[in-house]
Amino acid sequence: DAGVTQSPTHLIKTRGQQVTLRCSPKSGHDTVSWYQQALGQGPQFIFQYYEEEERQRGNFPDRFSGHQFPNYSSELNVNALLLGDSALYLCASSLGSGGFQPQHFGDGTRLSIL
Amino acid sequence: GENVEQHPSTLSVQEGDSAVIKCTYSDSASNYFPWYKQELGKGPQLIIDIRSNVGEKKDQRIAVTLNKTAKHFSLHITETQPEDSAVYFCAALRALNAGNMLTFGGGTRLMVKP
Numbered sequence: 001d002a003g004v005t006q007s008p009t010h011l012i013k014t015r016g017q018q019v020t021l022r023c024s025p026k027s028g029h030d031t032v033s034w035y036q037q038a039l040g041q042g043p044q045f046i047f048q049y050y051e052e053e054e055r056q057r058g059n060f061p062d063r064f065s066g067h068q069f070p071n072y073s074s075e076l077n078v079n080a081l082l083l084g085d086s087a088l089y090l091c092a093s094s095l096g097s098g099g100f101q102p103q104h105f106g107d108g109t110r111l112s113i114l
Numbered sequence: 115g116e117n118v119e120q121h122p123s124t125l126s127v128q129e130g131d132s133a134v135i136k137c138t139y140s141d142s143a144s145n146y147f148p149w150y151k152q153e154l155g156k157g158p159q160l161i162i163d164i165r166s167n168v169g170e171k172k173d174q175r176i177a178v179t180l181n182k183t184a185k186h187f188s189l190h191i192t193e194t195q196p197e198d199s200a201v202y203f204c205a206a207l208r209a210l211n212a213g214n215m216l217t218f219g220g221g222t223r224l225m226v227k228p
Contacts, residue, residue: 042120043158056215098209101214105157105159106157107156
């Protein structure tokens with residue numbers, strides 16, 4: 001049973017560039033949430049996708065956008081990268097957007113901005 | 115919005131001792147409280163969760179307690195082993211019909227000395 005998979009594992013970009021991160025949910029899951037984890041801190045919620053729509057958004061600027069595909073996989077796009085965007089980006093999947101469904105995380109993409 | 119505080123930030127115990135990590139939350143409407151374990155280079159792994167209609171839940175050496183009145187919940191690990199060494203995160207969520215956002219604490223680095 002495949003868990004949540006994310007690609008790439010590591011990425012180096014420079015300020016002002018754009019980046020796309022990818023996530024495949026755990027088998028049987030249909031909802032994908034994205035989190036940003038700065039070094040030494042807890043993950044912070046970016047947004048959640050269900051039925052190819054953004055269902056909830058955290059306190060992140062419009063430079064952060066996403067997409068969910070019909071096969072439930074998802075992309076996170078970040079434009080005009082800043083040094084402060086350097087972090088581990090985590091994808092979590094669950095079954096359904098509401099209720100008490102546990103969220104299961106992938107191992108993340110480590111993004112470094114030079 | 116929700117705010118979750120976690121203590122202590124670091125915890126060192128001898129193998130075989132117990133470890134307790136405490137969290138407080140601010141939103142009285144939060145009703146789901148998961149705990150995650152994060153090892154170096156990995157994503158957070160769900161280890162136990164509790165809903166607000168339950169006061170305590172146990173799974174082998176791990177237990178979680180919830181005090182809704184005081185708005186705090188705790189993770190208890192008994193008979194600690196070196197493989198329990200990791201960063202532990204508590205989180206809180208208000209389960210809605212759509213769009214569930216986890217709010218995480220700042221993490222506790224647990225070190226179990228052999």
